[in-house]
Amino acid sequence: MIVCLCGGVGAARMLAGIQRVVDPTQITAVVNTADDEIFYGLHVAPDLDTITYTLGGAVHPDQGWGRQGETFAVLDELTELGEDTWFALGDKDIALHLIRNDALARGQTLTEATAQIARRFDIDVRLLPMTDDRVRTVLDVEVDGHITTMAMQTWFVRHRHQPRVHRVRFDGADVATPAPHVLESIERADRIVVCPSNPYVSIDPILSLPAIEQALRRRRDDVVAVSPLVGAAAVKGPAADMMMALDGEVSNRVVGARYTPWCSRLVIDIRDAHDAPAVEKLGMRCDVTETLMSSPRAAAELAAVVLETGG
């Protein structure tokens, strides 16, 4: 059994690769939900949705998130009615949010709603939200020289992750409980894979649940992480900018230093091979390989290296 800790696009592609080399029913994805936001009363879960669309073969192939063939009739009408529609909810997206909303309104947990949605997309990987409780990524960011606080989607989408981040916190994490099956999956897994997701706002929130961090520390020998850096830059999104702002440099030494308390092995990109000695100094094994998942086949090859399945 394989457990994967997941953010959005990078994790979705990694999972798609892993399910090419491992029986999908033997994979459990524990997904960040601290990005989730309520729009118009609907629970929008960007990371769960990106993974659902990717594994369901429905994702927009270039974007890596959202739906292929998406339309925006509802959003156009919201705009027409005077709404400030900075979050681009597509029509197909809204259909999924409505199904989730219906399940939650009927008293289902997010875990149950997620499983129900995954079945509709014929997904065999088990998708688990990290928690059924409300944990929220909140950022202290700099705007016009002043520090202000923003919710994740406000910063990421509305402000296009431009304001410099000074601090990230996870409201509610101290009192949140991991979702059912999360801890036991981590305990029983043959291997735990940390997907190439943003360490600060995708992986950290999962670790912000104390019980999950403790469980990972106990399994440190079997935890392997894939660095999100390729050529000392993020493939996508603000990970590199955040790293520079919060840790003063962009390198796998930073990734390793963050992960080493609960992770024994870091897989880094061939373009960053020079980082390997610094990572090893942190007490981690460091493997160097091609990590850019430019195709499902490339993702599967990366998965084989990560899982050491040979081939």
Place this chain on the structure above:
Amino acid sequence: MIVCLCGGVGAARMLAGIQRVVDPTQITAVVNTADDEIFYGLHVAPDLDTITYTLGGAVHPDQGWGRQGETFAVLDELTELGEDTWFALGDKDIALHLIRNDALARGQTLTEATAQIARRFDIDVRLLPMTDDRVRTVLDVEVDGHITTMAMQTWFVRHRHQPRVHRVRFDGADVATPAPHVLESIERADRIVVCPSNPYVSIDPILSLPAIEQALRRRRDDVVAVSPLVGAAAVKGPAADMMMALDGEVSNRVVGARYTPWCSRLVIDIRDAHDAPAVEKLGMRCDVTETLMSSPRAAAELAAVVLETGG
């Protein structure tokens, strides 16, 4: 000041006529909400929406309900995802439901949400739900020789109002309070107009709130109703079938008998002029005129007769 008791399409057309002969800001519409249903956790209010779309100039002109230029991208995706989509939620419709959902999720009442939506459609008539509480039209209907209970939309839309109705009740009406401004509007109105709506499932639910019925009884002299019958048939919908099933005949005598405790005058269609003596026998004044609102102009002419504004 004019107060109108309203169902859906017939009431919307009547209101559009009345606002051609009376300053719209002097009109208050008290709208049936016992038809309201929760779809995917969204509060759908068919009668409020039909009136909003009509007065907002956005209604589908042939249907008399729903939006002009409506599309169904979300519904198509819901169907694709395996949902039984018997209730045709359009994309523009969903945009409105999302705005309402957002308002309700933020703790606004239905009255507040309705006013906010009306402003976005530039509506000057004051739209009031009959109550902010949950009142639900439930029907005992006959299916394959058995009596079964159905919610209003299930019977009306899903079963196309085919099953014969044995009984109509309004769950929650005994403990519901009229929405703010409803009672005082009725008390202060110069005239109260009962729109040509279904007596059983549009007008009756409004009267099912005891405080509203009492207020109307006190204003009986100033209450005028427009019959929904044209040529002993309903212009639209199941009113005539229900009348036959529940009262044994389709005539304005039945409408009059239901309304006379709190209504002093009934306006009937010229095609049903022969009903006038029977209506007058009930102690009501009966006016005969063209009631078919085939155009906004025809609706305005009917409004002038109903309000006795001359012309």
